[in-house]
Amino acid sequence: MSAEELVAVVTINKDAVGGDIPIFFAGTEEEQARIATTLAKVLKGMVHDIGNGAYLIVKH
Template identity: 35%
Template sequence: MGMNVGLNEYTLAIITTDQNIKNIGGCPVFYADDSKDLQNKAMLMAKCVSGMVHEIDKGTLIVVKH
């Protein structure tokens, strides 16, 4: 009966080159200038929080905690 209760997975940040994406759900949105900046910001954020980076769309990445 070892049930795993609690919050185990959550989105920590959205990194995007799309300036039209706005913060509506409480998750912070970080804007990148280009693809290289997008990758750099996502990887640095993921390292800081021990998270993983996932591509949602071309030009938009999320950092999640699994």
């Protein structure tokens, strides 16, 4: 099993995230889903919804 790696965060809730990772802000949920889809395809990662308005792109 390879180690998981958090590569990016896409959020509509600016207060929910911070720190030393690429963070993308979106205005609406549709925009958030679109950015997350593109990033996931480019980074070959998977999108996870942590439930507070932030999507994580994780490499498994």
